[in-house]
Amino acid sequence: MKYIDEEQLRELVSREIFKLGKRSKIKSVEGFTNHLISTGHNAQEISMAALKRNPSLEGEIDSDRAATAGRLHDLGKALYSSGDRGHDVLGAYWILTQGGASGIVSDATPEQVRSTLGKLALAVASDFSLAEELGVREGFPQRTYPLPEDFDKKVDYIREFLSVKGNPLPIERLVYPDTDERKIIVCADLTNLSGKKTFVRERLDEVVARYERWGKTSETQEERDYFSYIAEITKHPGFRDRIFKVVKKVEGLTGMELL
Ligand SMILES: [Fe+2]
Numbered sequence: 001m002k003y004i005d006e007e008q009l010r011e012l013v014s015r016e017i018f019k020l021g022k023r024s025k026i027k028s029v030e031g032f033t034n035h036l037i038s039t040g041h042n043a044q045e046i047s048m049a050a051l052k053r054n055p056s057l058e059g060e061i062d063s064d065r066a067a068t069a070g071r072l073h074d075l076g077k078a079l080y081s082s083g084d085r086g087h088d089v090l091g092a093y094w095i096l097t098q099g100g101a102s103g104i105v106s107d108a109t110p111e112q113v114r115s116t117l118g119k120l121a122l123a124v125a126s127d128f129s130l131a132e133e134l135g136v137r138e139g140f141p142q143r144t145y146p147l148p149e150d151f152d153k154k155v156d157y158i159r160e161f162l163s164v165k166g167n168p169l170p171i172e173r174l175v176y177p178d179t180d181e182r183k184i185i186v187c188a189d190l191t192n193l194s195g196k197k198t199f200v201r202e203r204l205d206e207v208v209a210r211y212e213r214w215g216k217t218s219e220t221q222e223e224r225d226y227f228s229y230i231a232e233i234t235k236h237p238g239f240r241d242r243i244f245k246v247v248k249k250v251e252g253l254t255g256m257e258l259l
Pocket of ligand 1: 035039073074189
């Protein structure tokens, strides 16, 4: 099986951003693509460390697939004019509907392609704030901004595609990283600050500071509401606890210090 490589990813990202023109929310194409690529490297490194200590996880963790998921994890931000809003769901939806034709996965049987695209989509959809956005969690601040058009339909499509024994995938399984490989990809993103390794706590603090700033300075009210909301959620102790549990699991698997 072959996965999209870094060069092909750069082409894909520039092509999609070019298509959106002025409607794209990506501030720097190069900075954005570098974030994807370095998250892919991190995911590969963490997966290999986990496999070295736990060879029995060979079937569950695949370092090439994890690297690919890392490379794609924020792709949704480049594909639609909604930018960050709902990018996890939009990215996962795009992978399932266009990933095959776009060469995300190739040199495999249709069944293998379908199943791998499903795993990549799930990895991309792991987003803790998505649970709040979809109203899965109670006691969190209410979302004040609109989700992108057809968001619910896309969520339904993904859950249907990934259905288990004829039932749509439960929302909790869509949003929370329930496998070691998905947990690794979350850690790969959260230990990556502009291509440099960082600890998860520092990265979360950086997200809060940046999103609070964007919550005041972004052009539209929707974006200001979105960034303020995500900043608020990222400060929430319950939200952090859930992330820390995932990171601790990956620390245990790898022996790496990530938190
Ligand atoms: Fe990211």
